[in-house]
Amino acid sequence: MKKIKPTSQRWLQLLFPLLLLLLMNSCVVTKKTVYFNDLSSDTLLTNRIAAKFEEPRIQADDILSIQVTTIDPQSTQIVNQTMATQAIGASSSTNTGNQMISGFVVDKEGFVQLNLLGKIEVAGLTTFEARKAIETQAQKYYNNPTVQVRFANYKITVLGEVNRPATYTVPNEKVTIFDALGLAGDLTIHGKRENILLVREESGTNELVRLNLNDSQLLQSPYFYLKQGDVLYVEPGKSKVAQTNAQRTQLIAIASSIISLLVTLAVRL
Numbered sequence: 001m002k003k004i005k006p007t008s009q010r011w012l013q014l015l016f017p018l019l020l021l022l023l024m025n026s027c028v029v030t031k032k033t034v035y036f037n038d039l040s041s042d043t044l045l046t047n048r049i050a051a052k053f054e055e056p057r058i059q060a061d062d063i064l065s066i067q068v069t070t071i072d073p074q075s076t077q078i079v080n081q082t083m084a085t086q087a088i089g090a091s092s093s094t095n096t097g098n099q100m101i102s103g104f105v106v107d108k109e110g111f112v113q114l115n116l117l118g119k120i121e122v123a124g125l126t127t128f129e130a131r132k133a134i135e136t137q138a139q140k141y142y143n144n145p146t147v148q149v150r151f152a153n154y155k156i157t158v159l160g161e162v163n164r165p166a167t168y169t170v171p172n173e174k175v176t177i178f179d180a181l182g183l184a185g186d187l188t189i190h191g192k193r194e195n196i197l198l199v200r201e202e203s204g205t206n207e208l209v210r211l212n213l214n215d216s217q218l219l220q221s222p223y224f225y226l227k228q229g230d231v232l233y234v235e236p237g238k239s240k241v242a243q244t245n246a247q248r249t250q251l252i253a254i255a256s257s258i259i260s261l262l263v264t265l266a267v268r269l
Contacts, residue, residue, distance in 0.1 A: 058151075120134055156230055179226075
């Protein structure tokens with residue numbers, strides 16, 4: 001059996017740690033990928049106080065779906081006539097780039113213009129309060145009218161390390177952060193679950209909040225429920241940065257080839 005010469009052994013002793021370092025550096029180590037990992041896996045039931053939900057207020061440029069109904073449906077057709085508005089994004093059920101939204105646009109002064117009923121101020125109201133205001137006006141023309149009001153363009157944007165980043169139009173106002181991430185196909189394996197950035201516009205200023213999906217206290221956070229126009233950004237982890245760094249990947253490949261060559265030469269000396 002051929003023995004390795006002392007010179008070759010010295011070469012191997014020098015090259016082995018370097019090769020091991022490169023292999024460890026190139027491996028993707030996934031950490032903190034489980035939601036609420038602060039909860040014990042042995043606990044079957046854990047109670048958390050629910051976050052408080054605040055009904056959103058109608059603002060200028062919102063699009064409202066308004067439906068006035070009476071015993072005679074034909075009599076309210078003129079009131080319910082709407083115009084379709086093109087919106088950018090995707091619905092909660094599709095992933096199309098553009099969609100048409102039918103509804104009544106709230107003007108810059110906070111009014112909606114309804115056929116026959118005229119201009120009604122709705123800015124600053126909840127959809128429940130707006131329904132009451134429109135119903136009061138409709139009673140001047142109809143007997144016992146019923147009014148339904150909801151947001152037609154309640155939009156949430158999800159960006160970054162998710163499977164389907166887009167702006168989503170949701171059919172209801174009570175939307176949690178997990179609802180939004182679910183629409184976006186959940187985080188990718190590279191998304192940083194402990195550092196989700198929420199961008200929210202409040203009174204002309206942008207509010208930036210960091211959220212941690214690994215912490216069950218999120219369920220009590222005032223930011224657990226999202227508002228109209230909120231943006232969620234999922235930051236990529238180190239594994240993603242390393243994966244997309246082509247120069248670093250090429251360097252590792254070249255270094256590995258050189259090491260293999262040197263090891264082969266060292267063994268043959």
